[in-house]
Amino acid sequence: MEEEGTTPAISRKTLLKAAFIAAPVPLLATGAPALARTVWAEGGPLEPTPFCEDGDDPTIPQTEGPYFKPNSPRRSTLPGSGTPLVVSGFVFGLACQPLANVLVDFWQCDTNGNYDNRGFNFRGHQFTDAQGRYQLTTIVPGLYPGRTRHIHVKAQAPNRPVLTTQLYFPGEPRNNTDTIFDPRLLMTIRTVGGRREGTFDFVLNVAGQPTPTGSPTPTATPTTTPPGGSWAPGTAYTAGVTVTYGGATYRCLQPHTSQAGWEPPNVPALWQRV
Numbered sequence: 353m354e355e356e357g358t359t360p361a362i363s364r365k366t367l368l369k370a371a372f373i374a375a376p377v378p379l380l381a382t383g384a385p386a387l388a389r390t391v392w393a394e395g396g397p398l399e400p401t402p403f404c405e406d407g408d409d410p411t412i413p414q415t416e417g418p419y420f421k422p423n424s425p426r427r428s429t430l431p432g433s434g435t436p437l438v439v440s441g442f443v444f445g446l447a448c449q450p451l452a453n454v455l456v457d458f459w460q461c462d463t464n465g466n467y468d469n470r471g472f473n474f475r476g477h478q479f480t481d482a483q484g485r486y487q488l489t490t491i492v493p494g495l496y497p498g499r500t501r502h503i504h505v506k507a508q509a510p511n512r513p514v515l516t517t518q519l520y521f522p523g524e525p526r527n528n529t530d531t532i533f534d535p536r537l538l539m540t541i542r543t544v545g546g547r548r549e550g551t552f553d554f555v556l557n558v559a560g561q562p563t564p565t566g567s568p569t570p571t572a573t574p575t576t577t578p579p580g581g582s583w584a585p586g587t588a589y590t591a592g593v594t595v596t597y598g599g600a601t602y603r604c605l606q607p608h609t610s611q612a613g614w615e616p617p618n619v620p621a622l623w624q625r626v
């Protein structure tokens with residue numbers, strides 16, 4: 353089988369700096385980078401998901417590997433035998449605004465390390481929903497010579513350039529020897545029963561204003577009638593404290609400094625209704 357990306361001595365140019373590994377990740381013990389939503393909640397900067405490629409033009413055709421095929425079927429479930437895997441997350445812009453209708457195209461090898469180059473097994477594209485979410489139901493890809501375990505992906509916001517990259521699994525021995533592997537592209541993986549659950553947030557180079565995930569549409573929150581309560585923007589909240597907002601009580605889940613748009617009902621990652 354043809355190996356991909358085994359060109360030696362290539363100094364991989366990360367075209368865009370990744371802030372993930374520079375940001376504090378105290379909650380993660382897996383060595384995986386923090387999810388973008390966590391970095392944002394902690395006040396860290398977001399920068400685009402790094403291209404998993406060599407920056408030199410001649411090597412660009414290798415970045416997506418030899419097995420990409422256009423016109424994959426639109427589906428979020430890639431059927432086949434193997435260890436079940438569900439990968440989910442968000443696609444954000446630079447201001448952590450969820451990006452809807454992002455084309456996310458996945459392809460991977462089967463459990464034996466083979467790509468389907470005749471048909472479209474383990475290939476499929478989907479679009480992020482209004483909250484910028486995607487979810488892929490598949491299997492854990494196998495291994496093939498020259499590479500560590502990975503899933504290929506292209507992500508493209510409407511009328512924006514395509515990001516071509518790959519997702520990786522923590523704890524893989526070959527992560528140490530694969531010259532393409534980049535720890536900034538590690539998923540957070542957990543095992544639930546007999547299946548794996550992976551999470552990864554993409555950040556595309558799309559400017560915008562922050563819109564907390566799960567926030568209602570602008571028309572759903574009348575700005576002329578402040579709901580009131582003890583919650584206030586610009587306040588440093590610690591985990592465990594409770595506030596009131598809109599007649600309800602919320603408990604802080606993780607320390608952060610509040611800001612307009614992060615009202616408790618809008619940010620379930622920060623506030624839990626009690």
Ligand SMILES: [Fe+2]
Binds near residue numbers: 356417502
């Ligand atoms: Fe591959």
